Amino acid sequence: MKEYCSEYRNYLRFQKAVSQNTLDSYTRDIDHFLDFVIIKKLKGPEQVTASIMEEYVQSLTDRQCSISTITRNMASIRGFYQFLILNGKTLQNPAKAIRLEKAQKKLPQILSGEEIELLFAQPNISEAKGCRDKAMLELLYATGIRVSELVELNVTDINLHTAMLCCNRNGKTERMIPIYSTAIAAVSDYLFRVRGMMIGPEGGQALFTNLNGRRLTRQGFWKIIKGYAEQAKITKEITPHTLRHSFALHLLENGASLKDIQMMLGHADISSTQVYVQLMNDHFKEVYNHCHPKAKLGAG
Known part of the structure; x- marks a missing residue:
């Protein structure tokens, strides 16, 4: 039965060209689901009914999984069944009958x-x-790229003379993003003074490597930024996307159009970019309530 998971993984990797993070996440979700199918003593996922799928959702709830985690699991399973239907392994998708409580977007x-x-x-x-860490932080905030895109960058993706970054993740739509001068200076310092000492045989053309000379991973960067946030005594919840979100909101606050921000972030749908309008409105409301004399009186 587990061969289904292996086939689906190959399908996602070679035909859908999903990122490594997405591939690992989907595979993990399907693997757990097939474990449940085996426990239920079913011959295969084609024997799963809507009621059994509801039992699986309940099992995730019993494990105290969050609504967002359960929603992601069901999205993975729906995609898995679409793959099975496409390949003639089953005729129905029992995951489609499941209705979940909507997770509140944070x-x-x-x-x-x-x-x-x-x-x-x-x-x-x-x-x-x-030196390497400063270059990475500056480049993230300068361009708003994802951390997964940062660690996939090659030396040839950045043009120091034109101060432009070419982001072409997984062969999808290419984005050309300008880089401000202090970020260019930080990356130049790293490239000419440090990278040659850090890069190992397995690093290849990777722009950023770990201390072992291999391409830096998303998890490796996550530990780095968390460490610096603690060192700086920043109490806000820092995530790998924090600098990307800050980049977008600061551009919006200073007059950039949503369409331009959408292009730089690489959002396929502008609705993904519109969250920053809500963030900006919330920020301005907070400033108003804190600073306007009449609003301050009302708060007392």
């Missing part, structure tokens, strides 16, 4: 300009690691 945390400067002041650029 607005992302945004760093202020002062917090950005504080975070960027933490790496010790006299050391190789600190």
